[in-house]
Amino acid sequence: MAVDRNVLTPQERLAISRRALVEQLQGHEARPADEADFSPRTVSPRRETLFDRIAWVRMGRQIVARWWRRHPANAATQLARPLLERYAREKPAKLVAAAAGTGALLVLIRPWRLLSVTAVVAALLKTSDIADLVTTLLHKTSHAPRKDPP
Known part of the structure; x- marks a missing residue:
């Protein structure tokens, strides 16, 4: 059964294209898209933990x-x-x-x-690039620019 791509969410379409790319790179033959392959359970990223x-x-x-x-x-x-x-x-x-x-x-x-x-x-x-890593971490922790008193 073919999947109507107009009904899918953008996340599901992205998952379909990613899966097709991975299968192509691994040398698998293309297979028809089934609705069962793209259920929200298989498309969602890893679950959030505590x-x-x-x-x-x-x-x-x-x-x-x-x-x-x-x-x-x-x-x-x-x-x-x-x-x-x-x-x-x-x-x-x-x-x-x-x-x-x-x-x-x-x-x-x-x-x-x-x-x-x-x-x-x-x-x-x-x-x-250790300097870039440190700079990025410093910019992420400071939300507002620091103002020194005059």
Whole structure:
């Protein structure tokens, strides 16, 4: 049964187009739109939790998400993800065995003993744009311009 696109809300149409893009990028064939696929339950974003109602938790999540988007390790994971996904589809047992072997090797060698606390903190804070992050955070916290007395 075809879905009448004039009846759908903008959020539902956006979800339809996103789903079509994801399926196209993953190499799936296009399938006809069913009404069951676009029910409000499947279109809605993640549910709000108790922590989402606390302002500083929400701001903390935004800060961490922004930090991760700008971190150099994020770029490396985005480059490696398509290769690993393809390898996982073709040879899942070998991938699990390689992951287990890597984990065992890390436990035996314990490379974290060679790092100082300063090196770990520097690696975590390394972003391509730390000044912009600080400036953005300062602008978000100050709602009105500060006026110094004469």
